[in-house]
Amino acid sequence: MIKFHGDAADGLGIVEPGTDRLTAANATSFKDDVLGLIEAGTSRLVIDLSKVDFVDSSGIGALVGLLKRIGHRGEIVVSGLSDNVSQMFRITRMDRVFSSYDTAEAALRALRENA
Amino acid sequence: MPLTMTDPILVPPLKVVVADDDALQRAHASALLRKLGYDPYEAEDGAAALDLVRQLGARILLCDLNMPGLDGHELARSVREDKTDHYVHIIMVTSQSQSAERERALEAGVDDFMAKPLDRASLTARIRSADRLLRHEMLLAERNRVLAEAKEQIEADLRAAANAQRRMxxxxxxxxxxxxxxxxxxxxxxxxxxxxxxxxxxxxxxxxxxxxxxxxxxxxxxxxxxxxxxxxxxxxxxxxxxxxxxxxxxxxxxxxxxxxxxxxxxxxxxxxxxxxxxxxxxxxxxxxxxxxxxxxxxxxxxxxxxxxxxxxxxxxxxxxxxxxxxxxxxxxxxxxxxxxxxxxxxxxxxxxxxxxxxxxxxxxxxxxxxxxxxxxxxxxxxxxxxxxxxxxxxxxxxxxxxxxxxx
Missing domain, CATH: 3.60.40.10 (PPM-type phosphatase domain)
Structure with a gap:
């Protein structure tokens, strides 16, 4: 379901959830798919939410689950947050947990510069 | 308890109704069925056959096409209209000249055909095939019953848990x-x-x-x-x-x-x-x-x-x-x-x-x-x-x- 752009050489990549809603219905499979990428060597990830217009509490749980798993060995940032998703991030303070960028490209640049 | 396809179901022989207005044909078919281990019940016309199928819960109906009153088509249609929870396998006996009737019969709900005169080999093959299908259906029905029972139990437990939650x-x-x-x-x-x-x-x-x-x-x-x-x-x-x-x-x-x-x-x-x-x-x-x-x-x-x-x-x-x-x-x-x-x-x-x-x-x-x-x-x-x-x-x-x- 997820879409991945990147290559294993530098461990950088962009993930799109491939759905317009990240909810209890698909959060677990989303998390498992991305965990597969992390295990395959992608340690610095942009999760591009530009096509996602709704994230519920299970979706937030999945994003934080990924962050917990990657720990200090890598980094997860988000991009393209819609107003609705931004609001969810603000109310749950996830805006303090995930660095957020307007576009996936900007997020990728920032990850490269941080390296 | 999960059931698999290989689990034997202990059921008595399936009941078979033989419908034919010709007493000789009836006796012949019944004799063949008895040799196959079935317990046949005879009906001399369509209406009597329908009563027997309903009363006995028969699973196989062997019927002639031409009968006074309800003919084979009407009998098949009436059996199909009964909304029972089990399937009745219908085999129609026709003469060679009636092969054109078969399409109509299929539409009426007949499953299989046999030509007159009935011979033992072909009756055996057809009854065994019907028996396989019906036992398979019974297995599925049993499995369904077990699942429905399990579901009911789970839901009853969930409702009890929900009541306990509400009381908190x-x-x-x-x-x-x-x-x-x-x-x-x-x-x-x-x-x-x-x-x-x-x-x-x-x-x-x-x-x-x-x-x-x-x-x-x-x-x-x-x-x-x-x-x-x-x-x-x-x-x-x-x-x-x-x-x-x-x-x-x-x-x-x-x-x-x-x-x-x-x-x-x-x-x-x-x-x-x-x-x-x-x-x-x-x-x-x-x-x-x-x-x-x-x-x-x-x-x-x-x-x-x-x-x-x-x-x-x-x-x-x-x-x-x-x-x-x-x-x-x-x-x-x-x-x-x-x-x-x-x-x-x-x-x-x-x-x-x-x-x-x-x-x-x-x-x-x-x-x-x-x-x-x-x-x-x-x-x-x-x-x-x-x-x-x-x-x-x-x-x-x-x-x-x-x-x-x-x-």
């Missing part, structure tokens, strides 16, 4: 100090991941909370019930006040965060935890990932309380803040779970905060009606379909001095 909740309407509480609690599917309570926690202080465990269903309800048992008035008293006796709801939330956080799990919950000082109307609260409650004045003006906070048990580094607001006499605080604002219409549109506030504004003069009105509005919004997520509406009405409780 405070009364839907209650008065504590100078506040009237009104509430609605609707699980999306039998059990709920929500929990709430309110109580006098210390002289002059009312404590209350609403919790929403991420996700819903059995898994979420196990945590919500555990939290419901833990969060007693006594627990509030010990955890939500500092050493000087001042309200400190964030301390209670931080304790819960420490207790329920697990590195290897993503199970967490959102919470709104409030302590209301009776004399002053000062509201001390900690908002932990829950939607911002709404305060309404008697004139219908609404305002939002709080702007967010970390959820509980999601991150070990999370910090929790105490905030203060004022709930004056005549004002009402509405705490709710996101099952309200996130409820979707048939077209996938969320109910949203604007509509939520609209309902509150309309009911402002009668806060006691808010939970019921909100459930009504959401049910309309969902076109009567059940909610996708658990719903809690907790209304705390600070009644005016000497005022009656609104209903």
């Amino acid at each position: 909740l405070p009364a839907p309407e209650a008065r504590v100090g100078d506040c009237s509480f009104h509430s609605a609690f609707m699980p999306s599917n039998i059990l709920s991941g929500d929990m709430f309570a309110y109580y006098q926690v210390a002289p002059g202080y009312i404590g209350f909370y609403a919790i929403d465990v991420a996700g819903h269903g059995v898994h979420a309800s196990l945590l919500s019930v555990a939290l419901g048992h833990l969060l007693t008035a006594e627990y509030f008293r010990r955890r939500a006040f500092d050493d000087t006796g001042a309200p400190n709801p964030a301390a209670l939330v931080a304790t819960l965060n420490e207790r329920f956080f697990r590195q290897d799990s993503t199970e967490y919950f959102t919470m709104f935890c409030g302590i209301l000082e009776q004399k002053s109307g000062r509201l001390h609260y900690c908002q932990a990932g829950a939607p911002s409650p709404v305060a309404i004045g008697p004139t219908g003006v609404t305002r939002q309380i709080g702007d967010g906070g970390f959820p509980v048990a999601l991150l070990d580094m999370a910090t929790f803040e105490n905030r203060c607001d004022q709930l004056d006499s005549g004002e009402t605080l509405v705490v709710y779970s996101d099952g309200a604002t996130e409820a979707e219409s048939l077209t996938g549109e969320a109910f949203g905060e604007a509509r939520f506030r609209g309902v509150l504004e309309e009911a402002a003069t009668r806060p006691g009606t808010i939970p019921g009105k909100m459930v009504e509005a959401l049910t309309r919004w969902r076109n009567g379909r059940t909610l996708q997520d658990d719903l809690t509406i907790l209304v705390c009405e600070r009644t005016q001095q000497n005022d009656q409780v609104s209903r």
